[in-house]
Amino acid sequence: MGEGVDHLRLRANKKLWPLAQEQSKAMTATLEHAPSMVKQLQDNGYATLQTGKWWEGDPLDHGFDEGFGHGIGRKTMEPIHNFVDQAQKNEQPFFIWYAVFLPHTPHNAPDRLYLKYKDLAPDESTARYWANVAWLDETCGQLVDYLKEKNLYDNTLFVFTADNGWRPDPNKVSWYVRSKKEPVEAGIRTPIFLTHKNKIVPRRDKETLASNIDIAPTILQACGIKPDKAMSGLDLRKPEVLAKRDRIFVDVYWDNIRVDALGDLDSDLIARVVIDGWDKLIARPDGLELYDLKNDPDDRTDLAEQNHEKVEELSALMNDWLEETPIIFPHALQR
Structure with a gap:
């Protein structure tokens, strides 16, 4: 193929959709042979659910038992509730991939949230972004509340991360400046939170170097599973180990x-x-x-x-x- 052939252009032309599907498979082909946290969990008896953002092909090919699309969080939490209920019925431990399209664009949170920030934010773009963050927080609270209702919260490890930073463009709603798709700190320095009642002592560390490559080994070791030797990340629950990273x-x-x-x-x-x-x-x-x-x-x-x-x-x-x-x-x- 010639210069400028990209996957968005292929997907935009219906006549090229078969080629787009073929190229999408090529883009994710390496994952078939790569170490997989999800597959390791599945192999060790965990029920596994994918929801929301997932760009790696069919989630069922990558260790998930079930998958649900982009409506999660913004429209419903029911697929997660049903999954948890079934896992309990089967007496299975479970893993939930909750990749909700929040605070991702469109920044169209309900007015009840936007109006909280309308007069606090420096501009409308920032207010609407903050409202989307609040919407995300609200859905996470709903998930926590459901697990507490089912008496599962105390034995559940929660891991929160983000794929990029975001600074709202003050002149354009749902757009950004000097953050996403940039190697600057506002683009790549994103939070990682871990919560596990009675297992992780609350603390905040703004200096120790950590990476998203640490998440899979952390989850696996928390579940008593030895990570694949190709996973080079560290256990985020062990500050003394992270402190040795240069x-x-x-x-x-x-x-x-x-x-x-x-x-x-x-x-x-x-x-x-x-x-x-x-x-x-x-x-x-x-x-x-x-x-x-x-x-x-x-x-x-x-x-x-x-x-x-x-x-x-x-x-x-x-x-x-x-x-x-x-x-x-x-x-x-x-x-």
Whole structure:
């Protein structure tokens, strides 16, 4: 296929839908052979439910017993209630993937929520975003309340995370500035919460390096399951282990990727990032940026020209990381 062939363009043309489906399978083919937290849970007797956002093909092919679409949370919580009831009936432990489209756009929370923030926020865009956050919080509360009603709350581990940050565009509702799809802190530094009554002591840590790659090993170990050896993440319940981590790595890609370049790690790349202590290097295709997060937590002052030695040091760490983590299952891309 020629230059500019991307999956959104394929999906937008009904005549190309068969090709879009074929390319979608190619995009997720590597997952068939990758280690899977969900499959490990399923293999160990857990009932598994997928709800909301899921871009990896048919969830039933990836360890889920059931799946429910984008209406979860915004329209109903009933599929989760029914799933929990059935798991209880079967005397099964369960895993719920609750990926509600909140506070994701459209920022159209009910007026009862929007009006709470209308006069508090600096602009309408921010008020509507805050209202969507409140809507998310409300649905999480509904899930917690249901589990408490069923006497399941105390024995349930809750993990909350987000796939990107968001700063509302003050001039456009449901849009953002310098956050989503950007390697800046407002885009990649997102919260991870863990709650497990009587098992996790409440605390807040704003300095220890953590990553979403830690979530799967944490859940598996909490369930008494040994994570696949290919999972390099750490157990988030153990601060003393996390404290020994020196650095984390991030890559940021365009969401509308070229389907004819799936085997090229540099195709559609926005940037790669390494954070080593308080030093942060952003490697974009057109240049390198260096930041001191201790004194510049919003990464606004580029120090690359002032500290070439540190840039070279962090660049070497990034290159080593890329060599250690190549495409793991290239054969799946050649089907």
